[in-house]
Amino acid sequence: MTNTERTSVLITGGNKGLGLEAARRLGELGWTIFLGSRDEDRGRAAAGKLAAGGANVVLVPLDVTSDESVAAAERLVREHTDRLDVLINNAGAPGRASRPRRRRPRRSTRSTTPTCTGRSGSRTPSCRCCGPRSIRGS
Template sequence: MTSVLITGANKGLGYETARRLGELGWRVFLGSRDEGRGRAAAQKLAADGAHVIMVPLDVTSEESVAGAVRLVREHTDRMDVLINNAGTPGGGVNPAHATAKDIHAVYDTNVYGPVRVTHAFLPLLQAADNPRVVMVTGAGGSIAVVTDSRQAVSTMYELAYTSSRGH
């Protein structure tokens, strides 16, 4: 059975990815910072037949990431796919006024979080035959999109998100 850990999987794109991979018969480790929302999402997916395990996971916390690794190891000795999906938007601070303090929390989630999680899960990934790591981004991180006046996000003058989730 193919195993996948998806960070930020209790809603949005992460949830939809979990749903679709669950339909394919994958074992889904549903990472969620909010345990209540994570459990509700996992229960809904399980009710639809997915093999899902909720994993409390705050990507900004070394302790939480270590706990996630321990929990996943209780269920498997390898991780086929890691999807770094967890993300947070910026605070809407105009780039001309943004300070390091303004963007710190966004970078801790969107930049350092995937590094923290990938590094911690590396032994499980290396144990898989064909491991993959997927980094999820958004339209607000695309230079092509934010410079296209036909796109609503083109009026988003926000440094933290656009610089932390770019592609």
């Protein structure tokens, strides 16, 4: 059984990327690392590197999309400890970064119509106050 004085963490997808880096850093802090990896060979290689750096690491074959695999992983963790302190559910795909869509420049809302000053002689045809008037009854 693993030393229960240590904080323990299970990291899914821990064989590379952010998961592996988290494992490395927490291993440096003295945590017990349960290193989840869906591919056993990749997991073994990663666990080997962590162990070489002094981490206390246990490889846990784990594909998070398989209930069977999750159940087997749980059994394996229980063989080592009766207490798991932290779960880092990191497994996943980073996805593709996409550029934000370029926004079309907004059409100016400023009127091009000259401002009505209300003074005679400066009447503007589209102005509400002095626009075209009906010439009824003239």
